[in-house]
Amino acid sequence: MIAELGHFTLVLAMVVAFLQGTLPLWGAARRQAPLVELAPAAALLQFTLVTLAFLALLNAHLASDFSLAIVYQNSHSTKPLLYKFSGVWGNHEGSLVLWVWILALFGAAVALFGRNLPRPFKARVLAVQGLIGLGFLAFSLFTSNPFARLDPAPLDGLGLNPILQDPGLAFHPPMLYLGYVGFSTAYSFAMAALIEGRVDAGWARWVRPWTLAAWMALTLGIALGSWWAYYTLGWGGFWFWDPVENASFMPWLAGTALLHSAIVVEKRDTLKSWTILLAILTFSLALLGTFLVRSGVLTSVHAFATDPSRGVFVLALLGIAVGGSLALYAWRAPALQGGGAFAPVSREGALLLNNLLLATATATVLLGTLYPLLLDGLGGPKISVGPPFFNATFLPLMVPLLVALPAGSMIAWKRGDLPGVLSRLGLAAAGTVAVLLAAALLADTRSTLGLMGFAAGAWVLLGSLNELAVRAGFFQVHPARAWRRLKGLPRSAFSMSLAHMGLGVLILGITATATGQTERILAMRPGETVALAGYEVTLASVEQVQGPNYAARRGTFAVQRNGAPVTTVHSEKRFFPVESMPVTKPGIHSTLLRDLYFVLGDPNSDGAWAVRLYHNPLVFWMWGGAGLMGLAGLVSLTDRRLRVGAPVPARGSRAATA
Known part of the structure; x- marks a missing residue:
């Protein structure tokens, strides 16, 4: 009976998602306040219904209800309780319910915490979220029903893939999905902005916390997945450029570029069209990852589904979401003119270089991931693209990015003084040379690639520490005053340095493991x-x-x-x-x-x-570096200036607006 209630609430959630995705859009276009106000209520109701369905599915696994096909195929009476719990999303149908639940969670969060958003804009954001939810709820109910019954009910189940019977499964997929699905919010903000035809500093301020939350979760999710592969699969490595690994890495690269691009929109009112495109492409890459995992085109320890009908459904969703958003972008983008000009040597120029290199790196990984599949689909020979290709193409793109990172963080807006910035990075340069010499003395790390990796990691790490010291005024003012200035730095500024330090530690760990094993x-x-x-x-x-x-x-x-x-x-x-x-x-x-x-x-x-x-x-430095990057995102989210929404207007201004 509980399973039937879960199925019913999932159907109701799809109905609510349809209403959420249509009526608020109509109300915002026609300026009908009741329909506009429907969006937050519908988002909260959809989240409640999907939560009930998820709890019903969880109950079936914990109770070993083998009359449900999903429990019979993925559980057993002797399976430990922890794996019955995590086994809810250790299969295609259950993981899809988790996906929809996290999507509804983000919609409810926008409804609750987006109080400072203009009401028509908020209604459009939630409507787009509702349409995404409608597509995935239909996918779940029509092709992957998690509440399908078996008659007669078997006495016991078939068990869960032993590789998935690990505590890491309780944390890795939910964290990864928080990142994947979290980028849907940035996508919804971009679509709402395109519908309204307006992108400004306020929009960038609104979208940044949601993008940051998704980026933080995806960072930790990828790190947890790499750690799980390291200690579970027994092959001694942590990353193999597996197509499904790449499917999570590509949205991370694009999301990193989006985070930096949104800063330019907020601070300088430029790169608006490019930032909107990045928001669309980031979520599109997340959807592409969903297609790769659930279409059956890949055989991987990560892949869930092999049913071609599911692949066709996801491909249709991908085509509608990507094709529709790019068509709207092509129509509206010419009106999104940038703001102030800037010199090539400036903070804007550094962030633009960051975006170009990250976008090129994303395209490189995308090509290496999809080319074998396209060639096979066209009847060509079966080939595999592995670490040699990615190491030869991806890593060189990262070198100029890492070299420019410390200087780009310190250079001024609009027009910068590059020689002055480099002179302030003297301590970081000296420390990098010392690390390089120390690495050259180690017999197992004398390869050119290893030395470059150690130099790059040390330069990023020490450059970030150097940047914090310059901000606080160390070596310029009394140490006590410098410490007070350091404590008074905005959390968003401190978190930027912390994230870059984490990246440096991560690079040092990867280099040492790859060249010194x-x-x-x-x-x-x-x-x-x-x-x-x-x-x-x-x-x-x-x-x-x-x-x-x-x-x-x-x-x-x-x-x-x-x-x-x-x-x-x-x-x-x-x-x-x-x-x-x-x-x-x-x-x-x-x-x-x-x-x-x-x-x-x-x-x-x-x-x-x-x-x-x-x-x-x-x-350990790899996991520690990724953890520092995730912590940096959390610290930035606690900054008052980067809370969800724009600053609250004054009482008088609000009354005048009303």
């Missing part, structure tokens, strides 16, 4: 010892253990350095009988400076075991 693949017998990057690793034992819903062989590795014990690491080869699938669980010992990463493989006929041993330097 030590790998040994060999066969070991219990009691045998091998050397690994200055450590002595002994396979102490291999024993049989029983998990809650799996059986495993557990390898115990004892690690020493110069004869002194360091740690003990356990790696398992698990077998899930319900799903009849083996899963490798690597053993990892982490410190701030390195990871010891051990993987137990299959036994050989002579009693030895296949093992893979890795020493990965500075891996």
Whole structure:
């Protein structure tokens, strides 16, 4: 009965989404206040209905109601409770309900916290959100019904993919969806602005917090996904330029460009047409990622659906959303003239360079991701585009961006003094040279690419610290006064430096891991010892253990350095009988400076075991850098000047407007 109520509320939510997407648009065009005021109420009602449907689906998983097809196909009575909970979105139908719920959540947030938005504009924003919700609710109900019943009901389920039975699944997909779906708000703001034919500094102030929230969530979601792949899949790496990984990375690149472009619109009233286009393209890339994951054109550990009918439906949604928005943009964009002029050497010029490089990088990743699919669809040979292509094309585009970043953050608006800015970056330059020399002394990082990576990471990190010191007046005023000035900096300014510092730390971690990794693949017998990057690793034992819903062989590795014990690491080869699938669980010992990463493989006929041993330097720096970037977004959102909406007008002005 609860499942039927959930299905009914999902149908009601689709009806409400239709009303939300049509009547407020008509009311805003005809200046009919009741229809305009309908938009926030409809958004809140849609969120309530989708929440009830989501709770009904959650209840079915927790209660192991195998009369629902989705529970039967993706759960089992012996599955631990945590994975019954996270398994709600560990499949196509459930993840789509999560997607719609987050979409409704953002619409409700605009309804509640967008109080300073002009009412007709707010109605148009919520109407566009309603139309997006209508499309995805129809997709869920007509092609991916999560409440479909089985008759007769099976006694037990088929289980969940063992790779997805991990605590990371409870955090990675929701965070990733918050980023994906969050960019729909920026898209809705852009469409509302195009409908009204007006983009100004107020619009940029309104759209920035929503874009920032989505960017922050997507940053953390990608980092969590990379971390999950690192500690779960057992291949010793963290990023493989998988097409579905690229599907989340492309909206992040475009969203980063959008964040910086919106600053120019707000501060200088220029780049308006370009910023609107970026808002459209960012969400379009998020929809493209949805198509790749759910169309069946990809085979990946990340992909959910293989039903071609679902792919056609998503492709139709993609065509309507992208085609319609670009058509409206082509009609309205010529009227969105920019404001003040600026010199090439200026803050505007630096942000424009940032946008051009990020847009080119996005196009490069898009080409490498889609070209094999297009070639296969046209009957050509099957090819794969992997890390060699992306490393050779994407990384060179990032070099000028990273080189210009510290100076671009310090240069003045309209017309800048580049020699003066570079002179103030002297300490950062000296520190970068010191890091470069230190890296050159390390035998495992003498490659040109490695040295460039260390120099770029150090330059961005130290340049951001240098920029904060210059803002606060260190070395110019008394230290006590400089500390007071540092504490008094706007949170948005502080968060910018924090985000750039996080990027520098991230680059250092990626460079150290990519160029300094030590790998040994060999066969070991219990009691045998091998050397690994200055450590002595002994396979102490291999024993049989029983998990809650799996059986495993557990390898115990004892690690020493110069004869002194360091740690003990356990790696398992698990077998899930319900799903009849083996899963490798690597053993990892982490410190701030390195990871010891051990993987137990299959036994050989002579009693030895296949093992893979890795020493990965500075891996934690990657996750720490991404965490700093996410924290920077959160700090910026707490800035009073960047709250949702424009500044509240004075009482007299409000009365005059009324």
